[in-house]
Amino acid sequence: MTTRLREDAPSAGAGGASALLHVQDLRRDFGGVWAVDGASFAVARGAITSLIGPNGAGKSTVVGIVGGAIRPSSGQVIFDDEDITSLPPHACARRGLVRTYQLSSEFAKLTVLENLLVAAPDQRGESLATLVFGKRHWREQEERAVIRARTLLERFGMGEKEDEYAGNLSGGQKRLVEIMRGLMAEPKLLLLDEPMAGVNPTLAREIEGYLAQLAGEGLTMLLVEHELEVVERLSQAVVVMALGRVIATGTMAELRSRPEVLNAYLAG
Amino acid sequence: MIVSASVLVPSIGFGLVTASILALAAVGFTLQFGVTNILNLAYGDVMAAAAFIGYVLNKHGASIAISLVVGAVFGAVASLLLNRCLYMPFLRRGTKLFGMVIVTLSVGIIIQNVLLAIFGATFFTYKFSVGSQVHVAGMVFNGSQILIMGLAVAAMLLVQVVLTQTRLGKAMRATAANAGLAQASGIATDRVVDVAWLLSGALCGLAGVVLVLNTSAFQSTTGNDFLVIIVAAAMLGGVGRATGAMVAALVLGVVTEVAAGYISPSFKEVIAFGVLVVVLLIRPQGIFGQAAVERDLA
Amino acid sequence: MNATSYYLTTLLVYLGVDILAVWALNLQYGVSGVYNFAFIVFQAVGAYTAGVVTLGSPSQNGGFQHYILGWHLPYPLPVIAGGLVAGALSVPVGLVALRKLRTDYQAMVMLVLSVIATLVVENVTGLFNGPAGLSLIPQPLTNGVASSSLNYQWLYVGITAAICGVVYIFVHRVTSSPLGRALRATRDNEAAAEALGKDVFRLRLFIFVFGNAIAGVSGAVLVQFIGAWSPGSWLYVETLVVLTAIIVGGTGNNAGVMLGALLVPVAFNEATRYLPTIGRPGLIDALQWIVIGLLGLVFLWFWPRGIIPERRRRFARQAARTGDAPRAGEPQLADPVV
Numbered sequence: 001m002t003t004r005l006r007e008d009a010p011s012a013g014a015g016g017a018s019a020l021l022h023v024q025d026l027r028r029d030f031g032g033v034w035a036v037d038g039a040s041f042a043v044a045r046g047a048i049t050s051l052i053g054p055n056g057a058g059k060s061t062v063v064g065i066v067g068g069a070i071r072p073s074s075g076q077v078i079f080d081d082e083d084i085t086s087l088p089p090h091a092c093a094r095r096g097l098v099r100t101y102q103l104s105s106e107f108a109k110l111t112v113l114e115n116l117l118v119a120a121p122d123q124r125g126e127s128l129a130t131l132v133f134g135k136r137h138w139r140e141q142e143e144r145a146v147i148r149a150r151t152l153l154e155r156f157g158m159g160e161k162e163d164e165y166a167g168n169l170s171g172g173q174k175r176l177v178e179i180m181r182g183l184m185a186e187p188k189l190l191l192l193d194e195p196m197a198g199v200n201p202t203l204a205r206e207i208e209g210y211l212a213q214l215a216g217e218g219l220t221m222l223l224v225e226h227e228l229e230v231v232e233r234l235s236q237a238v239v240v241m242a243l244g245r246v247i248a249t250g251t252m253a254e255l256r257s258r259p260e261v262l263n264a265y266l267a268g
Numbered sequence: 269m270i271v272s273a274s275v276l277v278p279s280i281g282f283g284l285v286t287a288s289i290l291a292l293a294a295v296g297f298t299l300q301f302g303v304t305n306i307l308n309l310a311y312g313d314v315m316a317a318a319a320f321i322g323y324v325l326n327k328h329g330a331s332i333a334i335s336l337v338v339g340a341v342f343g344a345v346a347s348l349l350l351n352r353c354l355y356m357p358f359l360r361r362g363t364k365l366f367g368m369v370i371v372t373l374s375v376g377i378i379i380q381n382v383l384l385a386i387f388g389a390t391f392f393t394y395k396f397s398v399g400s401q402v403h404v405a406g407m408v409f410n411g412s413q414i415l416i417m418g419l420a421v422a423a424m425l426l427v428q429v430v431l432t433q434t435r436l437g438k439a440m441r442a443t444a445a446n447a448g449l450a451q452a453s454g455i456a457t458d459r460v461v462d463v464a465w466l467l468s469g470a471l472c473g474l475a476g477v478v479l480v481l482n483t484s485a486f487q488s489t490t491g492n493d494f495l496v497i498i499v500a501a502a503m504l505g506g507v508g509r510a511t512g513a514m515v516a517a518l519v520l521g522v523v524t525e526v527a528a529g530y531i532s533p534s535f536k537e538v539i540a541f542g543v544l545v546v547v548l549l550i551r552p553q554g555i556f557g558q559a560a561v562e563r564d565l566a
Numbered sequence: 567m568n569a570t571s572y573y574l575t576t577l578l579v580y581l582g583v584d585i586l587a588v589w590a591l592n593l594q595y596g597v598s599g600v601y602n603f604a605f606i607v608f609q610a611v612g613a614y615t616a617g618v619v620t621l622g623s624p625s626q627n628g629g630f631q632h633y634i635l636g637w638h639l640p641y642p643l644p645v646i647a648g649g650l651v652a653g654a655l656s657v658p659v660g661l662v663a664l665r666k667l668r669t670d671y672q673a674m675v676m677l678v679l680s681v682i683a684t685l686v687v688e689n690v691t692g693l694f695n696g697p698a699g700l701s702l703i704p705q706p707l708t709n710g711v712a713s714s715s716l717n718y719q720w721l722y723v724g725i726t727a728a729i730c731g732v733v734y735i736f737v738h739r740v741t742s743s744p745l746g747r748a749l750r751a752t753r754d755n756e757a758a759a760e761a762l763g764k765d766v767f768r769l770r771l772f773i774f775v776f777g778n779a780i781a782g783v784s785g786a787v788l789v790q791f792i793g794a795w796s797p798g799s800w801l802y803v804e805t806l807v808v809l810t811a812i813i814v815g816g817t818g819n820n821a822g823v824m825l826g827a828l829l830v831p832v833a834f835n836e837a838t839r840y841l842p843t844i845g846r847p848g849l850i851d852a853l854q855w856i857v858i859g860l861l862g863l864v865f866l867w868f869w870p871r872g873i874i875p876e877r878r879r880r881f882a883r884q885a886a887r888t889g890d891a892p893r894a895g896e897p898q899l900a901d902p903v904v
Contacts, residue, residue, distance in 0.1 A: 067761060093763035105758040107751045109818075114879060117744070118751045119762045125744030126764075128772065134739050142744060146881055163880050185762055307670040358867070366601050366669035367870075370813075370862060373806060378859035385852040496678060534689055541682045548675045549662065 020045045020189055020220050021066070021097075026075035028061055035061040036072070037244035043189065043237075048211065048221045050231045053241035054264060059224050060102075062241070063193050066222070067099035068092040080188060094121070096188030100178045102197060102224075108167025112158065115166045115177055116149040117142075119184035152180045156210065172203040179210065183219075190214075190221045196230065208234060228252070240264065279529035280522055281407030287521025288420035289478050293494065294501035294513040295427055296471030300347070302444030302508020303464035306355060306368050310376035311498065313383075314350075314469065315476030316491030318343045320383055322477040326394045332412075335394070336419070336477050343473020344466045350375065351465045376492065383488040391485035416478050423474065427467070427510055436463050444508025496537070497524070500544035506554035516555070568716060575719035577832060579791050582726035584808075584831045586784035588815065588823035589737045591808050594777040596818035596876070597746060599753030600770050601669055603676035603805050604659070605781060607683045610800040611655055612648030612782025613789035614687075617700040620644050620790070627702050631695045641706035645729065645786040652782025656775040664770050680802040688797050699796020706790055726787055733780055734820075740776070741820060747879075749773055750818075803855075807831055810862045815872050822874030830861065 019042035026039040036058040043049045051059050064070035066077055068089040077085045079097050089099070107115050123145070124130075125138030153159045156176050161169070166177055175195060182190050195211070196204040208230055215221060215234070225231050231238060232252040240248040240255060242264035248255055255261050297311055321342050322335030330338075358371050399411015409417075431437040439460045443450040479494060480486040501520050505512025520543065524536040547554060587609060594600040618635040621627060626636075639647065663675050688697045707725070711718045740746050751759045752766050760766050789795045811830035816822020834857055865872065 069757065069760070089757075089760040090763050090765045093761055098763075099761045101758060101761070105755050105761075107754040107758065109754050109876065110747070110750060111878060111880070113881060114747055115751075118747055118759070118764075121763060123744045123748075126748045127745070130743045130745050131736055131739055131776075135743070138744060163878065165878070181758075181762065307674060354863075361867070363866070364669070366673055367866065369601075369670045369673045370806075370809065371866060374810075374859040374862040377803060377806065378856050381852040381855040381859070385849055385856070389848045496681065499674065532689075534685060538682065538685055541678050541685070545675055545678050545682075548667065548671050548678075549665065552667070552671055 018045055019043060020080060021222065022076075022078040023062070023066060024076045024078065026062060026065055026077070027073045028065060028070060029073055034244050036065070039075070039241065039244070039246045041239045041246050041249055043220060043222050045220050046215075046218045047236040048215045048223055048234050049237045049239060050235040051222060051224045051239050051241065052226070052228065052231055056243070057241040057264075058244040059241055060193065061244075063099065063191060063222075063224055066092075067097065067191055069099075093185060096186070097191065098182045098185045098187035098189070099191040100182045100193060100195065102193040104171070104174050106166035106169070106174050106177055108165065110166055111163050112153070112166055112169070112177055113146070113149055113162040116152060116180055116184045117145055119181040120145040120148070121186050149180075149184060152183060156180055172199050175199055175203070175207065179207070183214070188220065190219060192221060192223045194224050194226065197226065204230075275529045276526065277406040278408065279526040281404075281409060282529070283522030283525035284407075284518075285409070285413045285416055285482060285521075286525055287518045288417045289475055289482060290497060290501055290521045291420050291514050291517035292423055292471050292478060293475035293498045294505070294517045295424065295510050296468040296475065297498050298502035298505065298508055298513040299427075299440065299444070299471075299510060300464050300468035301502060303440050304351075304355075304461055305365075306359075306372065307365070307499075309369060309372040309495065310350070310379060311472055312491035312493070312495030313376040313379040314343055314346055314472050314491070315479060315494065316383060316486075316488060317346065317379055318473035318476035319480040319486060319491065320387060320392075320488075323392055323394060323480070326396070332394070332396050332415075332481070336474060339477035340470045340474040343476065344470040347465045347469025347472060348462060351461070356461075380488050380492055387488065389487065391487050392480075393485050394481060396481070412481055416482060419474070419478060423471065424510075424514055427471070430467070431510055436460060440464055440467075441508075496544060497540035500540045500547070503547045503552070504543060504554050506556035509554070509556050512554060512556035571716055572719060575716070575723050578723045579719075579726050579787075581828060581832050582723070582730050583784045583788045584811070584827040585730055585824050586733055586780055586787070587808050588811050588827045589733065589820060590777040590780035590784065591805075592812050592818065592820065592823045593737065593740060593749075593773055593780075595809065596812055596823070597741060597753065598749040598770060598773045599756075600664070600774055600777075601673045601676065602774065602777070603673045603802070604663075604680040604683070605778070605808060606800045606802065606804040607680050608652040608656060608778035608781040609785035609788075610683075610687075610795070611652040611778075612785030613795045613799070614694045614700065614785075615651040615782065616644040616648045616786035616789050617703045617795055618694070619647050620704055620706075621700065621702070631698075631700060631702075632692050633695050633700060634693055642729075644706070644790065645783055648786030649779040649783040652785070653775045653779030656778040657771070660771045660774040664767065664774060666767075677802055680805065684797050684801070694795075697797055699794060699799070700789075701794040703789055703793045703795070705793065722791055726791075729783065729787055733783065736776075737780070737820060740773075806862070807858055810858055810865075813870070813872060814861055814865050816874035816876065817870075817872050818876030819872070819874050822872050822876075825873055830858070834858070834861075 021043035023042070024040050026036050027034065028036040039058065039062055051062065053059055061070060065072045068084070068087050068091065072085065075085070076083060079092070079095060082095070084092055084095065084097070093099075107118060110118070123138065124141050130137055150159065150162065153162055156179070158173065158176060161173065166174065169177065179192070179195060182192070196207050199207065211221065211223070211234055223235065235252065238250060238252050238255055239246055240261050247264060248258055248261050293315065297308070300306070300308060318339040322339040325338055326332070326335050354375065355368065355371065358368065363371065396412065399414070402409050402414060431441055436459070439450070439455045440463065442455055443460055476491055480490060483490065497520060501516040502513050504520065505514070505516035520540065524539050527539050528536045591602065591605050594602045594605070618633050619637045619639040621633065621636055622638050623636040624631055624633060659679065663672070663679065667675065687694055690696075694700055705718070705722070707721065708718065711721055748759070748764050749769055752764060752769055756766055807830065811826035812823045813826070814830055815824065815826020835854060
């Protein structure tokens, strides 16, 4: 399964109308320790942007802020031309900014199919009107969602597992469910927090393949990733963080020769 | 409202006695909670059990001193056994925070009703001489109340010595302050947990006997009735912080008695409950604690 | 023969009330992970409401009770009122107490609120007659049927069953719908549910209000049968009985918790009630509580999911399954039974 870099995708540093996400001057401290101390970058539409950096660089905090789970001490997050800085996670998700989690976050006592169905957006069956009108209020929409979910399951090779409790899956399978769930939510931007961490190499290559396919279909992604080779293969744009700051942006080829990037990885 | 000395000063006196009892109980509670992270709702009932054991001894002619010592020993042993035989096995099975609440609550209900089944629903009193009255700065104390306050001070000093001078004591404080780090450094071993339950249990048993010495009559539910103000003091002072619990006990003890003197006795409880709810909702780390960090149960 | 029938009908009414209660608390605890240790307060709210809207003014009842309102609402308004008031009261409580708090602290907050509620009712005697409570609450629909007759007992059993049926429709609508699924997702992993667009707080507030409204209905049904209600009827530990019933019967399963309602409150409490009074008075009560406590511990240890655990929801498959998207013939949604 080969992946191709899309040379026509704009680089991460570029702002302007084509960027789906702008992160401006984010800062966040925890009890006096500045986890993020001035981070700015943009995520272009239709491309994969990677966020890399040594441990403690602040990547997870940035992801938390962008996704709405953490409030920044200062700075802004602009998504699709809207300031979403102070919005909670569910509001961000409703606007198409969907985040996946690094550690296992499956709904353990729901089946795999139900895990995906939960993610379907704007479900009539979740409104209070369900109490009044009952099943006929949501039956049709649910049936369509089931079809969509099953299609996804087939695509990711988990069609046979739809009735399995998500808590009983292997680590790798849980990771796939995580990604499928994110896709089920019909995101404009998929925020993937180390999707291949702790997964066996075969599955990691598989996931990489899926991500490349999705990028080829035009899905915008922001990927936090450790393995630099993967980053080089997948991303059109890379943002490097160290010690809470964004220290460089560009393509992997450009960054390889930059001394500050090398130093950050050697020192950190 | 005119603060008349005739109500205020004696109320403060009552408050100091209540604070002494509360300090013993709250320090015990907070030490165990701080180390193990288990909200032990059976604490008050173990206090009651210790009180009843002391009562049985007292009825057969034992002195108060014996009742106090046996109560403390009973509390220590009972708490250690409860942890080893019940709480720890449940934890190892993966029971989480709320599940442990149900477990400790069920245990408490069982203890309370075993006491009820054995002793019946009537009220009980210890037989002892209350001692002559002492006048201090407008407040009046009888002999047993002086004893209670003296005991509390002595116990608090002893606890402070253990916590600051012994290795196990320091390990307990480290675990309570930052359990994740302590666990990672291998400090929070089974032994530290055992000591926490023993020490907390001893204080629990002591507080139980002391509590019923001060009240004119007690029954199987007396310990449980006291539980909320104990938890309030422990939370207010910051979970795991012995000195915090002592200060909180002093404040709560005096404030509730003064309120009882001015408004009505049942207001004591309302204040205690109100404080607890406010603390839990607004500042769960208490006055002296730091923001709570996610941690495992020990 | 008659005594047995009276006993049976009383048992059935209590069973119906307990079934309503377990469904309600199960919606909160089993389905949604909301730890409502103040549950019993809302049942009491329903009972008190039904009482004060049917008792008429205090002077009409001999003047020895003091309480608010004192109307004469016709049936079934008292039951509806009980549910509405309990639900309404849940809103401010939920807004305050359902914030993001670690689960044992939340249990503690609710527990303390439960005790505060008891204190308030006991001390503000003008509300519901303080510690003595309300009595002489009239039974409904006694026009055609004499209130102390066996026929009336059966009539009330029928009323209770009907109310259970109506409530079940709505309970089932929640548990079998995407709304129920969203609630279960919230229970299993709050952060992930948020990240997928679920407003966790709003969902929890809804189920808190809805569950407590049903609790209020159960209280109204009970109080109009037994005619009296006092703080002793709703000590905070009563929530533990309902919780134990849920744990024993099957957390998260509507049928399972019904079984729990049969086994725990009804079978244990009622069966021991008719044992000969051995030992001193109050011993049987103490033993009952010990059994409840032990049941909880034993089941949490051996069978934490209960006798009838939460069902796995399956979705019917269509006939042909190829690699592409399925064609005509939409998948039939399997109708969950409970």
